[in-house]
Amino acid sequence: MAKTQIAITVNGKAIDALVEPRTLLIHFLREQLNLTGPHVGCETSHCGACTVDLDGKSVKSCTMFAVQANGADVRTIEGMAAADGSLHVLQEAFREMHGLQCGFCTPGMILRAYRLLQENKNPSEDEIRMGISGNLCRCTGYQNIVKAVQYAAAKISGVPFREAAE
Amino acid sequence: MIPGPFAYHRPKSVQEAVGLLAQWGDDGRALAGGHSLIPMMKLRLATPGHLVDLAGIADLKGIRADGGDIVIGAMTTQHEVAGSDLLAAKIPLLRETSLVIADPQVRYVGTLGGNVANGDPGNDMPAVMMCLGATYQVTGKNGERRIAARDFYQGAYFTALEPGDVLTAVRIPVPPAGHGSAYEKLKRKVGDYATAAAAVVLTLGGGRVAACSIGLTNVAETPLWAEEAAKILTGSTPDAATVKKAVAAAEAITSPASDRRGTPQYRTKMAGVMLARALARAASRAR
Numbered sequence: 001m002a003k004t005q006i007a008i009t010v011n012g013k014a015i016d017a018l019v020e021p022r023t024l025l026i027h028f029l030r031e032q033l034n035l036t037g038p039h040v041g042c043e044t045s046h047c048g049a050c051t052v053d054l055d056g057k058s059v060k061s062c063t064m065f066a067v068q069a070n071g072a073d074v075r076t077i078e079g080m081a082a083a084d085g086s087l088h089v090l091q092e093a094f095r096e097m098h099g100l101q102c103g104f105c106t107p108g109m110i111l112r113a114y115r116l117l118q119e120n121k122n123p124s125e126d127e128i129r130m131g132i133s134g135n136l137c138r139c140t141g142y143q144n145i146v147k148a149v150q151y152a153a154a155k156i157s158g159v160p161f162r163e164a165a166e
Numbered sequence: 167m168i169p170g171p172f173a174y175h176r177p178k179s180v181q182e183a184v185g186l187l188a189q190w191g192d193d194g195r196a197l198a199g200g201h202s203l204i205p206m207m208k209l210r211l212a213t214p215g216h217l218v219d220l221a222g223i224a225d226l227k228g229i230r231a232d233g234g235d236i237v238i239g240a241m242t243t244q245h246e247v248a249g250s251d252l253l254a255a256k257i258p259l260l261r262e263t264s265l266v267i268a269d270p271q272v273r274y275v276g277t278l279g280g281n282v283a284n285g286d287p288g289n290d291m292p293a294v295m296m297c298l299g300a301t302y303q304v305t306g307k308n309g310e311r312r313i314a315a316r317d318f319y320q321g322a323y324f325t326a327l328e329p330g331d332v333l334t335a336v337r338i339p340v341p342p343a344g345h346g347s348a349y350e351k352l353k354r355k356v357g358d359y360a361t362a363a364a365a366v367v368l369t370l371g372g373g374r375v376a377a378c379s380i381g382l383t384n385v386a387e388t389p390l391w392a393e394e395a396a397k398i399l400t401g402s403t404p405d406a407a408t409v410k411k412a413v414a415a416a417e418a419i420t421s422p423a424s425d426r427r428g429t430p431q432y433r434t435k436m437a438g439v440m441l442a443r444a445l446a447r448a449a450s451r452a453r
Contacts, residue, residue, distance in 0.1 A: 004174060021174035021217070022207075043167045044205060046357060048271060057245070057274035063204050064275065067174045068197075068219060112271070133356040134269025 006070040010035070011079025019066045025059075026050045028066035029076060037077035037107040041136070048135030051108035052076050058115040060134070077107035080114070090114055090152045099148030101139035109135050113149045122153055125164070169207035172214055176222045180305050180334055183218050188307045188330035190216040196332055197221075198241060198280030201272050202289075226279070226334060229253060237303075238336045240279025244268070247278055256340045259347035259367060263294050266349065269357045282315070283333040285325040285388075288359030292319060293381030293389035294349060297365040300338040306331040319388035342377075345369045346452030350440040351383070354427065360384040361427040362436035364416070366444040368399070370452040375399050380412075380444075385420040385437045392416040395441070409445055413438040 003018040010033060019028055029035045029052070038061055041049030045063040052061045053075040080088035090110045093099065100106045109132060116123060116131040123131060128149045129142070137145060147163065154161035177183040187194045195214040197203060198221075206212040220226055226241035229250050236256055238247070247253060248264040267290050268276060281291040282302065295302075295315035302313050307330045318326045327333065341347070351363035363383035369376045378399045380392040395416040402408035422433035 002173075020171070022169045022171055024168070024204075027168075043208065045201060045272060048269070051271055058271045059275055060271045063201055063272075065174070065200075065204070067176075068200070068221065070176075116270075130356075131270060134271040 004067050004070075006067060008066075008069055008071070009073045011075055017066075021065060021067050023066045025052070025061035025064045025066045025069050025074075028069075029061060029074075035076050035078050038111075039104055039107060041104065041108075046136065047105070048108045048112060048132075049105050051111045051135060053111050053115055056115070056118070058112045058134075075111065075114075077110060080110060088114075089155050090117075090148070093148040093152035093155065094145070097144050097148035097151050099140065099145045105135060105137040105139075109137065109145055113152065116149070117153055117156060121157060123149070125150070167208035169204070170210055170213040172207075173216050174219065175216060176219045178222050180223055180225060180332055183220060183223060183332050184305055184307060184330060186216070186218045187332065190214075190218075191329045194218055194329070196283075198283075199243065199272075199276040200280075201268070201276040202280060202284045202286060220279075220332065231256075231340075232337075234340055236338050236340055238278055238338070240277060240283070240333050240335055242278050244273035244276050244278065244281070245270075248273065257298065257338060257347075259294060259298070259349060259365065260338075262347070263290050263349045263365070266290065266351045266353070272357070278336060279333050282318075282336060283325065283327060285319060285321075285323040287322055287387055287389060288384045289389075290349070290351065290360065290363060290383055293363065293383040293391075294365045295336065295338070295381075296389055296391040297367055297379045297381030298338050298341065299379065300336050302333050303335040303337060304331050305334050310334075312337070316391050322387045341367050342369050344453040346448040346450065348444040348447035348451065350444040350447070352436050352440055359427075362420075362422070362433050362440050364437060364440040364444040366441070366448040368445070368448050368452055370449065373403055375402055375404050375449075380416060380441065382416060382420065382437050382441070385422040385433055387421070390419055392419060392441070394419070399445070404445065404449065409442055412445070413441050416441050 039049035041047035045060045050062040151161045193215040197217045197219045226239045244264040300315045347367045349365045352361040365381040368378040378396040382390040395412040398412040417438045420434045
């Protein structure tokens, strides 16, 4: 099948590439751009491990063709830390709050939490849980992921983080 | 899971899309958000040779008032439906429904048009559109036509759409001010299709039900409009005995499949439970 030319911005870098129309965005990112942060989990748009940010939306890159992302601005976990390597506040939050164990879901969780906090600077615990309801974690029981998002929200707003009593 | 090969088209206008789809016939498929079609393609249950992506057609986006109707472009996402102030004010049932569809990521991409056009009995919006008395605007090779949601669904994945048709917009008559509505959906987890779900719109007058409409999701090959149940309720206070009769009438028209969500008997009963809850909540919201 003939390949299609796409122009796409990934983590701030403009990229021109040839893709087969049937190439999924996740495979394009991982195999053509070597961005292996977004993970292939369930491949059925349930688990959210492949979540990336695309034009201001959290999307499951396993359920989108790369050609659909032509012209889009995409951000993956590789684009979160600053150029000097200092962590994004959400990365720091997941580390500080032990928001990961095996880490497989973490790139998707962080990208989803990133968009959630862009839309809602001060989400309630309920809003965080609903906000990440498209991302599965089989290790943590979510408790520390929720805490990590609360930690990041507090830090972004410049208020001290207070852990809720359990 | 890699889909079969296909040629990708991204038309700029509805006319162009219709031309492409008409040209390819059964080998062409319109692509909206893709969150039903792409999973089917990954499983090779769908193997279209040509995908016509509707994302480049600006006319298919947006939510606007048009006289007594609200018109929602087919490519409007569930996220946009849930976030619309106009819909929150005029038809809050749509926000309530879109928020129980799938998960945040899917709602950013999944579209209202795709949800109603796909013909999957598990989709939530079709029963809601039947409940609201919506019509679908369709453009095909012979021009534009309107199809009532209540006449649209013929069987699982079979609808009134012909090859070459594009569903361009959903037109919904705004329910009267003071109406109450609710969508009650039983599901096993976030993102699941309904075990059973019920949509209700009703208006009260002098403590009685002046008008009522009911839709049921995923308890038959098609979404259901429970006309008889609504008739039973109309004119009632609605007291417990009448609600029970209406629930029985709604249960009687279901014929759910047996799947991992439950046996047919269970899902029928759950349709009744969802209806009773939706009626109570809609009545409590009506003024």
